[in-house]
Amino acid sequence: MTFTWIRSFCAATVLLCLSTLIISSSAVIYDQYSDLPLGKEYNFVIAGGGTAGLALASRLSENSAFNVLVLEAATSSIGVFNITVPYFSTRNMLQYDWNLTTTVQSGLGDRWLFFPRRFILGGSSSINGMFYTRSSVDDFNRFAGVTGDDGWSWDNIQQYLALNERLVSPAGNPNTAGEFDPDVHYIGGAVDVSLPSFSQNIDSKVLDAAHKLGGVYSYNEDVNSGMPLGLGRRSSSVTAYLSDESRDNLDVLVNARVARVVPTKNRNTTAGYSFRTVDFTQNITDGTFIQVTASKEVIICGGAVGSPQILLNSGIGNSTALSAAGITPLIDLPSVGQNLSDQPFIANAFLANTSNTYDDINRNDTVLKEALTEWLGEDRLPGVFRGAGPLGDTFANQISYYRVSEELTGHYGDFSAGVTSPHLEIYPGNGYFLTPPTTGYYLSMTTVVVSPASRGSITVNDSNPFTPPLIDPGYLTVDFDVAAMKEAFKILYTFLNASVWDDYILEPPVGLPSIPDFFTMNSTQLDAQLESYVCNSTSSLAHPVGTVAMSAKNASYGVLDPDLKVKGVDGLRVVDASAFPFVTCSHTQVPVYVFVERAAEIIKASWQ
Structure with missing residues (x-):
């Protein structure tokens, strides 16, 4: 053969x-909305405290003039021993998972699959397999080509890899000669890599x-x-990006499940709708919602499942499908929830x-x-x-x-x-x-x-924002x-x-x-x-991407512009793996951190 x-x-x-x-959090972590500082105005509200959300919050709060609030649906990961032990990533810790399943997969003999998405502060970075893989030159160059923004090219994202990676010696300092090339690594970033x-x-x-x-x-x-x-x-986004330097301009509210973003009243904008207000709840059974408004931006970091679900429940998506689900369509963006790609x-x-x-x-x-x-x-x-x-x-x-x-x-x-x-x-x-x-x-x-070539989708089929979405990866x-x-x-x-x-x-x-x-x-x-x-x-490697994909500024498809702003609206971005137009050939954690580092720079520059 x-x-x-x-x-x-x-x-x-x-x-x-x-x-x-063990690095203590720089943020104050709150369990109840009523415990947040009274009357505090937040410039940025981040929906999702996972891999992307916490890293982005950390970078934005480096500017002392910005007040940042993170809303995370799950509980805190601080002090959870089992997730600090690297080898325990081989265990199914279902108590820290959303416990989602796919639709029946025709390519898998009409089987449905467990679809891992982590339900804990830090998201998948708190429980994943810890592989540090950056992907390829061509992956990032393809991002640049699809978006028309050379800032996403391999050469130009090196500065963001440098902000992310801190190469350290393995435990016990064994001889590692010949096992890696030190010339292609960085030592000054946030995430320890070994x-x-x-x-x-x-x-x-x-x-x-x-x-x-x-x-x-x-x-x-x-x-x-x-x-x-x-x-x-x-090393998760919790341990790496929430440093031990106290910041009173960064608050994290756990047990806060985001339902939707809503148009902000009395906000004049040439873009039409302005979405700077978030609806969330700390009790999904009693039907009560809390609203918080960002003075500058709402940034959704819910991942490849959560981000399109929030947008769809907000009336941002395919107008016909939204009406059929009982949701009032506000912005017709048919690409929301489409283009799901997983390995x-x-x-x-x-x-x-x-x-x-x-x-x-x-x-x-x-x-x-x-x-x-x-x-x-x-x-x-x-x-x-x-x-x-x-x-x-x-x-x-x-x-x-x-x-x-x-x-x-x-x-x-x-x-x-x-x-x-x-x-x-x-x-x-x-x-x-x-x-x-x-x-x-x-x-x-x-x-x-x-x-992979196969593509799938994330859709909703009713107006309850907490009904699990229909996940069809199309494996x-x-x-x-x-x-x-x-x-x-x-x-x-x-x-x-x-x-x-x-x-x-x-x-x-x-x-x-x-x-x-x-x-x-x-x-x-x-x-x-x-x-x-x-x-x-066949099962899922848990690397879903692409459901809120970025595209060129004037493209007729896609959901985000290259600066990760939602097309056709004001005050709303998405920063996580859902923004990838294609799945990278690597494990996705490092590319997510690269997106975060560049997004933080773009956002800071736009509000100077």
Whole structure:
């Protein structure tokens, strides 16, 4: 069996978003609206205290002349121990999730999926997998091209990466020579970023396989250079951007669920409607709403689900669909809620001939206690540094990116941003992803389509602003995505067929052939088996974007101008992953921070 790839590089070391200190919040966090300072006027009201919202609030409040209020639906994350432990990102903490589901997905055999969106201060940055990946040169250059604003280009966003990243040493200061390129990183930003601190059992095998296979599997020293082909405590937007310097001009109100934005009375504007007032509640059962008005802007930071939901409930969207849902249309913007893009993934668990995995941490309380003692460090285990052991890292120490074959792109088209952008991501995990079975030890090889062609939507079907929206990601509804995921398995099996894995893998995941059978099966039979497995096993990587996408200033489509203002209205912006016109080829946390850093600069400049 022979495959041809345009370009790909494998087995780069993962960088993690972390924080080496517990940082107290600079904001005052309030539980009740009545506790807010009496008579205080807010210049900016931010709807959503997640990854984007808190970072933006921090940057805006650097100007002492600005008073900023953040409205967050969930409770505070301050002092929640489980979310500070990096490895616990492998656990389903449903008490901190919106517990949303998708509509039935025709591309997934008419299955519906759990759709992770985090319900806690800091949002997904408080619970995600912590991967620090910037995406590619072409991703940001495509943003610039689509919007007509060169400020979104790769070269021009470097200043915002510098504001975001603070590269620090891993816990224990291990030798990291050759594992990253220091010349492409920054040391003065807000978010602590580090290489993994704990070597996993499979690390040497992964790197040995890459070196032995060479070619498309060759080692890429740093996937964050813009060419991605080829501890400590978690760092969230809470720990990174709410510093220990007290600011009395930044308030955060938790348990405050935003329903809509409403036109501000007596506001003269040439744009038509001015939206500077927010309706929210602290009790969704009693039907009472509180209004707060920003003197300058309301900024929605609700994410790819929450932001379009707020806009639609405000009468901003497709007028016909809004009327059908019982909502009075105010601004006809048909693109609101459309263009939903998410990265489909499969966590493929191979039964392994070892007991040196992380599986017992997630199913054996004694093993977990030992790992926690090691991670807590010197006060619990003399002579052992804080952040030591397996709990100091996330579930993968390496990450690899690939472009698919020219045959595939020639047949279906190329849906990546360009030649520097991969279509696929594969990363190994030393154990079963999430909760393992009661017996057995596993090697997880996660496959992801990072540049998918499929698109979906976020819609509402009634006038209750707190009814969960209809989430239809449209997974695998474009043939390219199915073909790309199948090609990921051809890449994966070739990698696992390297001699370093001999006698290590005992059984494949249910539904996949053994490694020897993969290379001897009839091609038609193999293709059918892979297609069935992909259809029945694909889930969400939880990287949804695009539902309030920006476009060029005078474009007839899109929701936001390149400065992230909502088209055709005054006083309203959206700053979060919903603004991305396309999903980046990376995990989305770092691109969100880049958007925030540039948005903060744009907003500050507009109100000087």
